[in-house]
Amino acid sequence: MSHPDRLAWPEARRRAAAAASPLGSEEVALDQALGRVLRRDVAAGIDIPHYASAAMDGWAVAGPGDWQLRDGGPLRHGEATPIVTGGLLPAGADAVVRSENGHVDGDRLVLDRPESRDHIRPPAEEARSGEVLVSAGTRLSPAHLALAAAATADRLEVARQPTVTTVFTGDEVVLAGIPAAGQVRDSFGATIPTILRMLGASPARSLRIGDDREATVQALRDAGTDLVVTTGGTGGSHADHVRRALDDLGADYLVPGLASRPGGPTLLARIPNGPLVLGLAGNPLAAMLGLLSLGDVLIAGFTGRAVAPLVKVPVPASVKRHPEATRLVPVRAGLDEVEWTGAAMMRGLAAATGVLVVPPVGDAEVLPLPWA
Numbered sequence: 001m002s003h004p005d006r007l008a009w010p011e012a013r014r015r016a017a018a019a020a021s022p023l024g025s026e027e028v029a030l031d032q033a034l035g036r037v038l039r040r041d042v043a044a045g046i047d048i049p050h051y052a053s054a055a056m057d058g059w060a061v062a063g064p065g066d067w068q069l070r071d072g073g074p075l076r077h078g079e080a081t082p083i084v085t086g087g088l089l090p091a092g093a094d095a096v097v098r099s100e101n102g103h104v105d106g107d108r109l110v111l112d113r114p115e116s117r118d119h120i121r122p123p124a125e126e127a128r129s130g131e132v133l134v135s136a137g138t139r140l141s142p143a144h145l146a147l148a149a150a151a152t153a154d155r156l157e158v159a160r161q162p163t164v165t166t167v168f169t170g171d172e173v174v175l176a177g178i179p180a181a182g183q184v185r186d187s188f189g190a191t192i193p194t195i196l197r198m199l200g201a202s203p204a205r206s207l208r209i210g211d212d213r214e215a216t217v218q219a220l221r222d223a224g225t226d227l228v229v230t231t232g233g234t235g236g237s238h239a240d241h242v243r244r245a246l247d248d249l250g251a252d253y254l255v256p257g258l259a260s261r262p263g264g265p266t267l268l269a270r271i272p273n274g275p276l277v278l279g280l281a282g283n284p285l286a287a288m289l290g291l292l293s294l295g296d297v298l299i300a301g302f303t304g305r306a307v308a309p310l311v312k313v314p315v316p317a318s319v320k321r322h323p324e325a326t327r328l329v330p331v332r333a334g335l336d337e338v339e340w341t342g343a344a345m346m347r348g349l350a351a352a353t354g355v356l357v358v359p360p361v362g363d364a365e366v367l368p369l370p371w372a
């Protein structure tokens with residue numbers, strides 16, 4: 001069994017970010033692309049907008065008022081025609097008068113108040129045909145999809161998502177009802193696959209195993225997915241088998257442990273000719289923060305997603321540093337540390353909107369929560 005050195009948090013994140021390479025891509029319809037990582041730039045297929053239109057309901061006019069009303073264009077100097085927002089501006093029009101700023105008198109349009117602007121949306125105001133509007137590497141939001149539709153895209157080339165097996169260990173874990181003394185209710189079955197999906201992976205299978213070396217070896221060896229995420233069993237006790245099983249399988253440790261509090265036992269390893277394994281501690285807060293620390297950048301590597309640098313902030317006076325380890329501190333919006341942040345507690349993280357990453361020296365960084 002290995003006796004791992006714990007890596008500094010930023011170095012562990014760098015190793016996790018470099019651990020996987022993009023898996024390849026597939027084409028999906030726009031309405032299937034939310035949350036996927038774009039692999040080919042989306043360029044405007046036409047000028048956006050591609051015709052001059054009215055920005056307000058009212059009349060398209062040519063020249064200064066008053067105007068002779070007519071039904072449709074083209075307009076000559078001194079003529080006007082009704083138009084609605086988004087309507088094609090008739091040839092000859094040089095402005096739109098809003099309906100509330102003019103009135104019709106017989107066959108004339110009379111201006112009641114001068115307009116401060118022309119209320120015309122000119123062609124190509126937003127983008128020129130061919131201009132790149134969404135870059136490869138972007139995780140697609142609803143706004144990106146609406147923009148891609150305006151750019152006339154029908155299908156998008158997106159990254160294949162890494163498949164994940166989750167392996168939850170622990171003889172003492174129960175799934176329902178009142179746990180007996182010595183048992184705990186499961187914190188992970190309903191949450192970790194969902195978080196993995198939020199981070200851009202495709203959870204394929206969940207297994208539950210007892211504290212058993214052979215069962216752990218088998219679960220890791222037979223997973224058949226790009227990634228395996230385990231919980232519990234990362235320690236050195238007689239009941240902890242994740243490291244022993246990885247050693248049995250000849251795994252290489254990319255992150256043997258993390259110099260963080262909590263989440264110290266978090267590991268990342270590669271099984272030869274097999275999956276990457278992200279081993280999370282059993283303590284619920286430690287597991288969640290280990291997953292957010294390394295899982296996000298790891299999945300970004302599998303999908304080619306660009307990772308934005310974390311926002312740096314001074315360490316608030318109220319937040320204590322740890323002399324050797326990076327503290328992972330659940331905080332509210334104003335960077336106030338929440339209560340109940342013991343490694344086995346969930347009450348603090350449930351109240352938090354982010355995690356402050358507090359190194360032994362230097363500025364802190366803010367790790368966003370994917371659900372906040």
Ligand SMILES: Nc1nc2c(c(=O)[nH]1)N[C@H]1C(S)=C(S)[C@@H](COP(=O)(O)OP(=O)(O)OC[C@H]3O[C@@H](n4cnc5c(N)ncnc54)[C@H](O)[C@@H]3O)O[C@H]1N2
Pocket residue numbers: 168169170172173184185186187188189231232233234235236240262263264265280281282283284286343344
């Ligand atoms: N002698 C030492 N003991 C411990 C050390 C140490 O350095 N020396 N490290 C502590 C730290 S830090 C952590 S974190 C844990 C790591 O534990 P494991 O990853 O081996 O996890 P387990 O021992 O299996 O479980 C720990 C804890 O978590 C509970 N658990 C496990 N699964 C679930 C689940 N699905 N839902 C809710 N809670 C779960 C489990 O019942 C234990 O209470 O080790 C410390 N000990």
Ligand code: MOO
Pocket residue numbers: 260261262263264265281283286287343344
């Ligand atoms: O690393 Mo443990 O995570 O503090 O409970």
